[in-house]
Amino acid sequence: MTGTDSHAARGGEPHAPGLAQRLNWLRAGVLGANDGIVSTAAVAVGVAGATSEVAPVFLAGAAALVGGAISMALGEYVSVSSQRDSERALIAKEKRELADDPQGELEELVGLYRDRGLSEATARQVATELTAADALRTHLSVELHIDQDDVVSPWRAALASAVAFTLGALLPLVTILSTPPAVRIAWTFAVVLIALAVTGYVAAWIGGSTRWMAVLRTVLGGALALGATFAVGSLFGTSAG
Numbered sequence: 001m002t003g004t005d006s007h008a009a010r011g012g013e014p015h016a017p018g019l020a021q022r023l024n025w026l027r028a029g030v031l032g033a034n035d036g037i038v039s040t041a042a043v044a045v046g047v048a049g050a051t052s053e054v055a056p057v058f059l060a061g062a063a064a065l066v067g068g069a070i071s072m073a074l075g076e077y078v079s080v081s082s083q084r085d086s087e088r089a090l091i092a093k094e095k096r097e098l099a100d101d102p103q104g105e106l107e108e109l110v111g112l113y114r115d116r117g118l119s120e121a122t123a124r125q126v127a128t129e130l131t132a133a134d135a136l137r138t139h140l141s142v143e144l145h146i147d148q149d150d151v152v153s154p155w156r157a158a159l160a161s162a163v164a165f166t167l168g169a170l171l172p173l174v175t176i177l178s179t180p181p182a183v184r185i186a187w188t189f190a191v192v193l194i195a196l197a198v199t200g201y202v203a204a205w206i207g208g209s210t211r212w213m214a215v216l217r218t219v220l221g222g223a224l225a226l227g228a229t230f231a232v233g234s235l236f237g238t239s240a241g
Contacts, residue, residue: 049233
């Protein structure tokens, strides 16, 4: 098998080009969906606990959806913009260091490879050949673990977060508005907890953590939020949903 064939056969490995971008918007999307489900469901269930009228539930849920989607998008944009600015600053710094002291940077690279277990001769040969091929890319990868062609995009993260939040928020809102008053709360609880189990599993898969523990945390947190807001709505409302 040639190097090209071998690389193609391993297309699903985590060092594929553009991985940071894909994981970034995927993470933002999962978190956005999770927040959309919980926050909108909590508001809708709280209002439904106070009144059996559909209009107040719709208005409160719609307001939570719109406000939450905008808030999530802005928060994600600011957060990822800070990360992107930091990465760009590190890239610029590395460019200056390579221009001002190329020999010193080469010795630094040799030391890094030596620290990884290579012999002095092998470390120097690897560092010299990679520096000749692309000094900046090599230093960014080895020293800073940055790919200059894969700097995260705040716009993609913000859009993924807003869209996912909206889709997540629509799930409990549609459920609570389309079911009869007698089973409205029970159905919404069930749909929300199932959806949270899915988002918790996906989030754990992305992060490489224990799936079922993440699912349990997410579901318990969602159940607590729904239970608390329903209790408040029932306590202060004029009629139960």
